[in-house]
Amino acid sequence: MKSEHTSVVIGIDIGGTEIKGGVVSSEGLLLIERRVRTPIEEGEIGMIQALHRLISELSVQTNCPILGIGIGSAGRIDSKLGKVINATNLPLTGTMLADEVTELLSLPVYVDNDVNVAALGEAWVGAAQNNDSFAFVALGTGVGGALFSDGHILQGVSGGAGEFGHLILKPGGLACNCGQHGCLEQYVSGSALQRMARKIDPNYDGHMLLKLAGQGDLQANKAVDHFVIDLAYGIVTIHNVFDPGMIVVGGGVITSSEVWWSKLLETLNDISPKSITLKPALLGNRAGILGAAKLVYDRINI
Ligand SMILES: [Zn+2]
Structure with missing residues (x-):
């Protein structure tokens, strides 16, 4: 105290x-x-x-x-x-x-x-400490995002800046509750992992999928590979638009990052020649x- x-x-x-x-x-x-x-x-x-x-x-x-x-x-x-x-x-x-x-x-x-x-928390005492410019991607039930520039959160005209979950990843793809189709959120969120898990077994959830992938299950790993590739494309797009000093990935899905983080770094390396600094959030x-x-x-x- x-x-x-x-x-x-x-x-x-x-x-x-x-x-x-x-x-x-x-x-x-x-x-x-x-x-x-x-x-x-x-x-x-x-x-x-x-x-x-x-x-x-x-x-x-x-x-x-x-x-x-x-x-x-x-x-x-x-x-x-x-x-x-x-x-x-x-x-x-x-x-x-x-x-x-x-x-x-x-x-x-x-x-x-x-x-x-x-x-803002991650900028203050977390993964982005001492970074004036970074993008934050939150992988939760949905996908949220924030842009931190010159020490401040960018709000946008209507408070919607940094809504990375609604970047269109696959034109004409899955319907999103924002009214668009093919949004990033439909492929890399906790809900997306849940959907992929149920395709393998109706009784599975996202946690089970990631656990099985960690244990080397082939079907689960294939699903996680899709998740990783889609997330990597989203991250490259965010990097190209904003050119941040780093990209911090947080949200509930980050708690399973030991299963997919190294794959994500490898995939980023494969699909973009740019040097993208990526860090997992620290504050949970x-x-x-x-x-x-x-x-x-x-x-x-x-
Ligand atoms: Zn959307």
Whole structure:
């Protein structure tokens, strides 16, 4: 625990299954951490109440003065207004999240998209530490992305910059819920691995597929090879568009990277003569809490 005189920030990461919260020091240390189930079925009011409870508990547990609250949320976010523009998996579409939370403790509240915030965490104390320019690709249920340039997350005109999951990889390919066909997300996400697993055996899931591939199963390895090739093409495209100092790959699928990481590096080497620096994310599912806290530290300039 840090000194009682050190000011701290509360970081919150709102996901589809859990809301994670933490008290974070100015050096990026996670001093206290709490998690609660995301009460999706209770609608917007239940979500705000759960957030208020979590923040209240964290504020009671720390003895240090709290400078502000940072929130990363799934969905498209207007970070200037602190508003959720659209969240397909959460009952928060249209919610003025910053205003709802500011009411609680009368502290400054900053909100951004969960993947942007995870990238900020990796930039602060993770894989991209001391890198002013990098791209972050999050392989979760879907595929998210963020662009970090000159020390800042690029937002784009409507908060949609870095949506790498919807790069079209295979024209006319699988339908995507964004309305396009053949998006990268349909081939390299956790859901894509799940689909490939069920083709082998209806009882398999993505974890099983990767486990079998790690054990040398031929069919599973063939599926993982497809995943790796498609991911490599996506990474080369991201590199060509943005020319980042490095590309960090995170999200839940990275936890199985020992099965496919070296194949990915080999494939990149085969398909592009460019030198692409690729790193796995380091902060796991704490990247969101840490990055959300960094949103506050970046704005208050202590
Ligand atoms: Zn799409």
